[in-house]
Amino acid sequence: MTVTVLIPTPLQKLTQNQGTVQCEAQTIAELLSSLETNCPGLGQRLCDDQGTPRRFVNFYVNNEDIRFLQGVATPLQDGDEVSIVPAIAGG
DSSP states (O other): OEEEEEOOGGGGGGGTTOSEEEEEOSBHHHHHHHHHHHSTTHHHHHBOTTSOBOTTEEEEETTEEGGGTTGGGOBOOTTOEEEEEEOOOOO
């Protein structure tokens, strides 16, 4: 399955300044592995040492938060769009 991944600006230095990348994956877990393979260093920014998405990084599949779907086991379909949205805190 080819999916489009929207990369936030702060992480685009790891994707050769590309705002979107194409990946082959059937689940979010496979997508995260593919991102690290194709864009070294990106996986470390998105996941902890156990491969779990960091709690300050949100993932959306076609505008649906994976936390309310199946987490990293969320299945992907050909043509899906995955958004990576880092949480922003301030005060």
